Amino acid sequence: MRQTLIVLGAMLFLSVSASAQGPVGAGADSHPRTRSGPHPRTAYELTNSQVSLGYQFNRINLTGSPFDTNGLNASFVRYFGRRMGAEAQVGLGFGNTGATTAPPNLTAKSVFAGGGPRLALRGHGPIEPWVHGIVGMEHFRFSQTSGVLGNNTALAAVGGGGIDFRFNPRASFRVEGDWLGSRFFSVNQRSFQVVTGLVFNF
Numbered sequence: 001m002r003q004t005l006i007v008l009g010a011m012l013f014l015s016v017s018a019s020a021q022g023p024v025g026a027g028a029d030s031h032p033r034t035r036s037g038p039h040p041r042t043a044y045e046l047t048n049s050q051v052s053l054g055y056q057f058n059r060i061n062l063t064g065s066p067f068d069t070n071g072l073n074a075s076f077v078r079y080f081g082r083r084m085g086a087e088a089q090v091g092l093g094f095g096n097t098g099a100t101t102a103p104p105n106l107t108a109k110s111v112f113a114g115g116g117p118r119l120a121l122r123g124h125g126p127i128e129p130w131v132h133g134i135v136g137m138e139h140f141r142f143s144q145t146s147g148v149l150g151n152n153t154a155l156a157a158v159g160g161g162g163i164d165f166r167f168n169p170r171a172s173f174r175v176e177g178d179w180l181g182s183r184f185f186s187v188n189q190r191s192f193q194v195v196t197g198l199v200f201n202f
Contacts, residue, residue, distance in 0.1 A: 044123050044124065044125055044126065044166065045123070045169055046079075046082060046122055046123045047079070047169075047201040047202055048078065048079055048202070049076070049077065049078050049079070049201070049202055050075075050076070050077040050079075050199050050200065050201050050202075051074075051075070051076050051199070051200045051202075052073075052074065052075045052076075052077075052174055052197055052198065052199040052200070053072070053073075053074050053197050053198060054072070054073050054074075054174060054195055054196050054197010054198060055070070055071075055072070055073070055195065055196050055197060056070070056071045056072060056073035056091050056092070056093065056193055056194075056195050057069075057070055057193060057194045057195075058070075058071070058091075058093050058095075058110070058180070058191060058192070058193045059191055059192050059193070060093070060095070060108070060110070060189075060191045061189055061190060061191050062140070062149070062182075062184055062185075062189055063100065063101065063149075065099075065100035065101075066100065066191070067095060067096065067097045067098055067100045067101075067108065068095050069093030069094055069095030069108060069110060070093065070094060070095060071091065071092040071093040071094050071110075072091070072092045073089070073090070073091045073092075073193075073195045073197065074089070074090050074091075075087055075088065075089040075090070076088050076089075077118055079120075079122075082122060082123065083119055083120055083121065083122065084117065084118070084119060085117070085118045085119075085120065086115065086116075086117060086118070087115060087116060087117070087118045087132055087134065088113075088114075088115040089112070089113070089114060089115070089134055089136075089158065090111070090112065090113045091110075091111070091112040091113075091193070091195075092109075092110070092111055093108070093109065093110040093111075093112075094108070094109055094110075095107075095108045096108065097142070101142075101144075101149065103144060106142045106143045106144050106149065107142065107143035108140065108141075108142055108143075109140070109141045109142075110138060110139065110140050110141075111138070111139050112136060112137070112138040112139075112156055112158070112180075113136050113137060114134040114135050114136015114137065114156070114157070114158065115134060115135070115136065116132060116133045116134040116135055116158075117132065117133060118130055118131070118132040119131050119132070126165060126166040127163060127164075127165060127166075128163065128164040128165075128166065128172070129161065129162070129163050129164075130161055130162060130163075130164070131160070131161035132158070132159070132160070132161060133157070133158070133159045134157065134158040134159070135155075135156075135157045136155075136156060136157070136158075137153060137154070137155060137156060138153070138154060138155075138156035138182050139151070139152070139153040140152050140153075140184070148185070152184050152185070154182050154183050154184045155182070155183050156180065156181065156182040156183075157180070157181045157182075158178045158179070158180055158181075158193075159178060159179050159181075160176065160177050160178030160179055161176070161177070161178075162174055162175055162176030162177065162195070163175050164199055169201065170200060170201055170202065171198060171199065171200060171201070172198070172199040172201065173196075173197075173198060173199070174195065174196060174197055174198070174199050175195075175196055176193075176194065176195040176196070177192070177193070177194055177195075178192060178193045178194075178195070179191075179192055180192060180193055
């Protein structure tokens with residue numbers, strides 16, 4: 001009887017120890033690893049395309065005495081890699097020549113449209129600097145249409161760069177500064193522009 005109790009006690013002890021340890025492979029590592037889903041998008045993830053829309057300020061120098069215009073600027077960029085892309089840009093300007101023309105206080109309207117390459121440092125953080133060069137055509141229309149100014153269209157170019165500040169994977173805020181070159185009246189002009197606005201990444 002005593003031997004039987006010893007054997008039963010030993011069997012009970014072994015069974016409790018085995019259940020406490022669990023089957024081979026049990027425990028934290030025994031749970032099947034669930035396949036993680038897609039990695040969540042981050043604010044610095046690269047996208048293929050960008051569309052921007054914003055405010056444009058131009059300091060125009062057509063006749064040697066500069067005047068200012070304010071307007072809208074829109075651009076589209078298609079990236080073909082991490083850094084290189086192709087850009088198309090349109091800018092609209094509205095202003096007044098003040099005392100810089102004769103007769104003075106002419107209403108001035110301008111439109112620029114062109115395209116060219118863009119080089120950007122993307123995917124390293126919330127700040128994305130870039131440079132670009134654009135060649136296109138610029139058209140000016142003044143309220144005095146019969147004089148030298150009137151309606152004129154000429155070859156123009158934009159060169160400069162800016163910084164995009166990422167809010168999230170889809171939206172950024174842009175600050176841009178550019179040199180503008182044009183050739184109206186068979187003379188070279190040098191102007192500049194500042195652009196700010198929103199950028200949508202997709």
